[in-house]
Amino acid sequence: MFAYYLQLGLRSLRKNPLLTLLMVLAIGCGVAASMTTYSVFRATSNNPIPQKSSQLYVPQIDNWGPEAQQDNKGEPPNAITYTDAINLMRDKRATRQTALFPAAMSIVPADPSMLPFRETSYAWYADAFPMFDIPFLYGHGWTADEDASHAAVAVIGKALNDKLFDGANSVGKNINLNGRDYRIVGVSAKWNPEPVFYDVINTNGFDDPIEVFIPFTRAVEVQTTTNGNNNCSKDPGKGWDAWIKSECVWLGFWAELPTTAQADAYRQYLNGYAAEQQRSGRFHWAPNTRLRNVTEWLDYQKVVPQEAKVSLLVSLGFLLICLVNTVGLLLAKFMKRASEIGVRRALGATRKEIYLQFLIEAAAIGLAGGVVGLVLTGLGVMGISLVFEPDIAKLATLDASLVLLTMLLAILATVLAAFYPTWRAAQVQPAWQLKSN
Amino acid sequence: MQIKPILSALRRHKAGTFLIAAQIALTLAIVCNALFIIQQRVAHLSEPSGIDEANIFVIKSEWVGAPAPDQADAQMREDLQVLRQLPGVQNVTPSNSYPLRGDGWDDAIRLKPDQVQDSSGATIYFADENFLDTLDLKLIAGRNFRAEEIGHMDLRYKLAPPVVIITKALAEKLFPGETAVGKTIYLIGGPATVIGEVELLQAQSVEHWASEFAYRSVIIPERLNVSLGAFYIVRARPGQLETAMPAAVKALFAHNPRRVINEDDGVLSFSDVRSRAYESDRGMAILMGVICAVLLAVTAAGIVGLTSFWVGQRRKQIGVRRALGATRRDILNYFMTENLLISVGGVLFGAVLAIAINLWMVTRFEMHHLSMVYLMAGVAMLLLLGQGAVLAPALRASRVPPVEATRSV
Numbered sequence: 001m002f003a004y005y006l007q008l009g010l011r012s013l014r015k016n017p018l019l020t021l022l023m024v025l026a027i028g029c030g031v032a033a034s035m036t037t038y039s040v041f042r043a044t045s046n047n048p049i050p051q052k053s054s055q056l057y058v059p060q061i062d063n064w065g066p067e068a069q070q071d072n073k074g075e076p077p078n079a080i081t082y083t084d085a086i087n088l089m090r091d092k093r094a095t096r097q098t099a100l101f102p103a104a105m106s107i108v109p110a111d112p113s114m115l116p117f118r119e120t121s122y123a124w125y126a127d128a129f130p131m132f133d134i135p136f137l138y139g140h141g142w143t144a145d146e147d148a149s150h151a152a153v154a155v156i157g158k159a160l161n162d163k164l165f166d167g168a169n170s171v172g173k174n175i176n177l178n179g180r181d182y183r184i185v186g187v188s189a190k191w192n193p194e195p196v197f198y199d200v201i202n203t204n205g206f207d208d209p210i211e212v213f214i215p216f217t218r219a220v221e222v223q224t225t226t227n228g229n230n231n232c233s234k235d236p237g238k239g240w241d242a243w244i245k246s247e248c249v250w251l252g253f254w255a256e257l258p259t260t261a262q263a264d265a266y267r268q269y270l271n272g273y274a275a276e277q278q279r280s281g282r283f284h285w286a287p288n289t290r291l292r293n294v295t296e297w298l299d300y301q302k303v304v305p306q307e308a309k310v311s312l313l314v315s316l317g318f319l320l321i322c323l324v325n326t327v328g329l330l331l332a333k334f335m336k337r338a339s340e341i342g343v344r345r346a347l348g349a350t351r352k353e354i355y356l357q358f359l360i361e362a363a364a365i366g367l368a369g370g371v372v373g374l375v376l377t378g379l380g381v382m383g384i385s386l387v388f389e390p391d392i393a394k395l396a397t398l399d400a401s402l403v404l405l406t407m408l409l410a411i412l413a414t415v416l417a418a419f420y421p422t423w424r425a426a427q428v429q430p431a432w433q434l435k436s437n
Numbered sequence: 438m439q440i441k442p443i444l445s446a447l448r449r450h451k452a453g454t455f456l457i458a459a460q461i462a463l464t465l466a467i468v469c470n471a472l473f474i475i476q477q478r479v480a481h482l483s484e485p486s487g488i489d490e491a492n493i494f495v496i497k498s499e500w501v502g503a504p505a506p507d508q509a510d511a512q513m514r515e516d517l518q519v520l521r522q523l524p525g526v527q528n529v530t531p532s533n534s535y536p537l538r539g540d541g542w543d544d545a546i547r548l549k550p551d552q553v554q555d556s557s558g559a560t561i562y563f564a565d566e567n568f569l570d571t572l573d574l575k576l577i578a579g580r581n582f583r584a585e586e587i588g589h590m591d592l593r594y595k596l597a598p599p600v601v602i603i604t605k606a607l608a609e610k611l612f613p614g615e616t617a618v619g620k621t622i623y624l625i626g627g628p629a630t631v632i633g634e635v636e637l638l639q640a641q642s643v644e645h646w647a648s649e650f651a652y653r654s655v656i657i658p659e660r661l662n663v664s665l666g667a668f669y670i671v672r673a674r675p676g677q678l679e680t681a682m683p684a685a686v687k688a689l690f691a692h693n694p695r696r697v698i699n700e701d702d703g704v705l706s707f708s709d710v711r712s713r714a715y716e717s718d719r720g721m722a723i724l725m726g727v728i729c730a731v732l733l734a735v736t737a738a739g740i741v742g743l744t745s746f747w748v749g750q751r752r753k754q755i756g757v758r759r760a761l762g763a764t765r766r767d768i769l770n771y772f773m774t775e776n777l778l779i780s781v782g783g784v785l786f787g788a789v790l791a792i793a794i795n796l797w798m799v800t801r802f803e804m805h806h807l808s809m810v811y812l813m814a815g816v817a818m819l820l821l822l823g824q825g826a827v828l829a830p831a832l833r834a835s836r837v838p839p840v841e842a843t844r845s846v
Binding site: 019022025026029030033037067104106108115116117118178179222223224225227232234235236237238239240242243305306307309310311314315317318320321322324325327328329331332333335336386387388389420424 | 452453456457459460463464466467470471474499500501502503553592593594595596625626627663664665694695696697699713716717720721723724725728731732735736738739742743745746749750798801802803
């Protein structure tokens with residue numbers, strides 16, 4: 001029966017090629033616009049570390065006070081000071097914790113024919129590697145003891161290892177960073193969470209993967225400049241020492257808290273810490289702290305670009321119009337065949353069979369629309385770099401799940417649009433149609 | 438025109454009428470908002486930077502091995518000398534940033550040392566005595582820096598230069614109706630005397646958060662020595678930009694190879710800078726434009742399709758009317774009026790919807806209130822679209838011969 005209805009449907013579609021083409025194109029365009037913009041939205045709203053997104057938290061501490069926070073609706077600064085980072089690290093109230101900052105590093109290759117270059121580099125603590133589930137190709141992260149002794153060790157990324165050591169195991173070898181030698185203890189495998197949740201503040205969520213990691217304690221000891229933002233509410237004073245003791249905020253901080261009970265305890269700890277700072281005279285205001293997990297943090301920092309949301313909404317609106325259009329055209333198409341329906345009904349076809357026949361015909365249109373939509377989505381994803389900046393555009397890809405979703409959306413949307421016209425078709429009174437003939 | 442028979446005919450085609458009206462309403466709502474987004478984005482990316490964009494390029498030279506501030510300054514001055522000697526280079530200045538870069542130093546400006554609330558935000562540009570000439574800024578009051586006034590500082594030093602030059606926009610905000618020259622302003626590190634005013638210089642960021650101080654900039658007579666490196670803003674001699682860019686990089690490396698000039702963005706002509714800064718604005722405008730065009734085409738096609746169906750259904754009635762003396766023109770008018778009635782219903786509803794969507798977007802996104810001009814333009818566009826789309830089927834209807842009345846099928 002199904003095959004017969006499909007055959008009927010295809011024959012009917014061939015009868016009005018222009019109308020059919022119109023419907024197929026409209027559905028194709030609507031689906032393609034929605035899917036192209038969705039691919040960007042999906043990439044930017046992606047959960048970068050699903051297995052741990054509810055266990056990793058960013059603490060925020062208000063060290064500027066209500067006056068400086070007026071523009072920020074009373075929210076604490078987005079980063080923390082060196083003083084607070086060191087205190088939080090010392091107190092060790094989370095299972096794992098790390099302070100971090102993007103370090104400004106130039107790499108001087110041992111091969112004198114190669115020019116110096118820069119790679120994305122971060123300074124953080126030993127805990128960060130297991131905390132962020134960073135996979136290793138060779139070796140491992142450094143140890144907490146090496147943190148404590150400010151050891152000159154480094155972990156490098158796979159791409160850098162390929163570039164400097166032709167992909168060989170480089171553990172134990174030295175790398176020259178900013179003119180100083182660091183001993184390589186590990187080579188990380190590809191680790192490229194998108195968005196880069198660990199440092200949203202300095203990257204807006206999208207950046208190249210990290211190629212160099214060095215101990216935070218070492219980076220501060222050799223006075224490595226941050227490559228990221230530094231915000232001061234007051235003049236920090238002269239020199240490096242004054243700056244790191246100042247109320248300028250420039251560090252990221254992450255705490256791993258596997259259970260909600262631990263997260264609640266950490267919240268209390270943060271408030272207690274702020275209260276202690278108030279008692280000691282550093283803060284002149286009541287404790288104002290926040291603790292957000294990965295999902296909440298990305299949401300709060302508005303990592304999904306406005307453009308991605310607006311264009312997705314407009315595209316969905318566009319699809320809706322294409323569907324209204326399809327409802328109208330299907331209605332016209334089906335009602336034109338009122339007499340055919342009358343004959344079929346008179347010959348014993350039930351309403352259900354009419355439903356089935358017309359819905360299958362609609363599904364065939366949806367299928368064709370889906371194919372057109374797929375081609376247009378492919379073109380759209382290729383051309384998306386015209387619309388979004390390269391860091392974001394490169395994340396939009398036409399993968400298997402998007403292909404499936406495109407086809408499904410096209411067919412589902414068309415069948416949905418066909419419900420009303422089909423219902424009308426099924427309501428045709430056989431007697432009336434036969435009479436007029 | 439006979440409205441009544443049209444209305445009674447439409448009552449028999451409730452679904453079709455509703456579908457066309459709904460399509461017109463939704464199209465209007467989306468097209469109005471999309472056009473408005475296009476206008477906003479285009480207006481944003483057309484804002485002037487105030488500098489001689491055609492001849493300027495920027496080199497980002499990063500040091501290797503974190504040199505100490507004094508050493509970095511010495512290297513910087515040598516580099517400036519090297520660049521200045523190139524035949525294609527008219528002038529060069531070092532800075533920490535430049536308009537549209539999207540990264541840099543913003544500071545709060547106060548008028549009194551103990552003031553709690555800032556008077557304004559401003560972008561801080563570090564500069565030397567060549568900054569004004571290199572960027573081709575127009576000095577409208579006071580004077581430029583003298584060579585002996587130029588100092589140098591590192592990032593961790595107090596920002597408190599004795600003298601500064603500010604933009605007209607900042608001067609008007611801080612000292613409305615007065616001249617700013619000779620007045621004192623307070624930067625984060627302390628007081629500074631304004632010695633000059635320039636006409637126009639855009640802030641380093643064109644993002645929404647910086648829009649409040651878009652043209653409020655302060656020029657500081659210091660070379661900023663960051664261990665990272667510096668930007669050299671170069672003004673090429675007219676017409677020599679293309680040759681000066683590679684020549685400058687070559688000369689810098691020849692002088693001192695211990696530096697990094699990134700392949701992707703180490704040397705950017707100002708037109709590259711501009712297209713990077715406004716990438717998302719241009720992209721949104723293009724996307725909205727494409728969606729609008731396809732949307733209007735789909736809606737027009739839908740109207741053609743449905744009206745053709747109606748014409749086909751009513752051939753017999755049309756024949757009867759023609760037989761009873763209606764002219765071709767009457768039939769044409771009938772369908773045109775029918776479409777106009779539906780369209781008017783659609784645009785009325787669509788206008789309300791357009792405003793509602795805009796109001797919602799204003800609360801959710803960084804959007805302005807929809808200007809009525811766009812709404813009116815959208816309404817006119819859709820009414821015309823409807824009339825244009827219905828013309829072909831209506832003409833076909835008008836050619837139905839009277840003899841159709843006598844046929845039974």
